[in-house]
Amino acid sequence: MRARHPLRGQCARSVPCKDAQVDDIRSRLRSTFQWIGDRTDAGFRADVTGWWRDATILGEIGAGLAALFGDADPTVVMGTQSRGSILGVLTALHLGVGFAEVRKEPSPSADSDAWWTTATAPDYRDRHLDLGLRRSRLRSGDRVLFVDDWIDTGAQASACRRLVDLSGASWLGGAVVVDGLGEPALRRRLTIRSLLHIRDL
Numbered sequence: 001m002r003a004r005h006p007l008r009g010q011c012a013r014s015v016p017c018k019d020a021q022v023d024d025i026r027s028r029l030r031s032t033f034q035w036i037g038d039r040t041d042a043g044f045r046a047d048v049t050g051w052w053r054d055a056t057i058l059g060e061i062g063a064g065l066a067a068l069f070g071d072a073d074p075t076v077v078m079g080t081q082s083r084g085s086i087l088g089v090l091t092a093l094h095l096g097v098g099f100a101e102v103r104k105e106p107s108p109s110a111d112s113d114a115w116w117t118t119a120t121a122p123d124y125r126d127r128h129l130d131l132g133l134r135r136s137r138l139r140s141g142d143r144v145l146f147v148d149d150w151i152d153t154g155a156q157a158s159a160c161r162r163l164v165d166l167s168g169a170s171w172l173g174g175a176v177v178v179d180g181l182g183e184p185a186l187r188r189r190l191t192i193r194s195l196l197h198i199r200d201l
């Protein structure tokens with residue numbers, strides 16, 4: 001078993017996160033979330049900044065996301081900038097593993113700066129983003145847990161899976177806070193598990 005990380009939260013891997021703790025995290029996530037604007041407005045959007053302002057959520061969200069894949073034993077957590085990086089680092093800290101950062105529109109600085117890159121299908125804002133990961137951040141034997149705050153079209157998560165496939169590492173699945181996927185097939189294909197469904201908000 002991997003050595004216990006000194007900064008792990010209460011729900012360390014060796015002490016599985018209890019259902020009651022996950023229920024408490026879910027309740028806090030709901031109460032600190034807000035929708036901005038009117039549902040009929042073009043500017044209607046989700047505001048998750050209340051999550052970052054809640055010290056209890058910051059302390060426990062990594063454990064809650066890790067608990068979704070409690071039996072998977074990841075060797076690394078992957079996330080996209082920016083919110084996927086915040087949550088990914090918190091999850092990695094809990095698990096006692098490292099974090100592989102996926103950048104949007106990466107710009108390698110030299111020939112020696114080798115990246116895996118792929119373009120997304122249209123995402124929730126209809127963007128085709130280039131996503132990139134420094135090749136040295138994943139090894140072929142890695143077992144990768146993807147983490148994000150939200151999944152909508154699944155375009156960014158699907159692109160991240162392609163980056164994992166390019167590296168030769170293994171994709172375990174995606175632990176997300178909110179599942180807003182419209183396509184159930186994608187949930188199965190990417191092995192997406194969530195703390196909340198969009199209808200909970």
Ligand SMILES: O=P(O)(O)OC[C@H]1O[C@H](OP(=O)(O)OP(=O)(O)O)[C@H](O)[C@@H]1O
Pocket residue numbers: 080081082083084122123124125148149150151152153154155156157
């Ligand atoms: O399922 P999809 O349609 O691909 O969309 C989901 C992604 O979009 C959001 O990130 P965004 O690009 O808005 O960046 P942010 O994390 O900086 O808010 C969210 O954090 C996911 O990463």
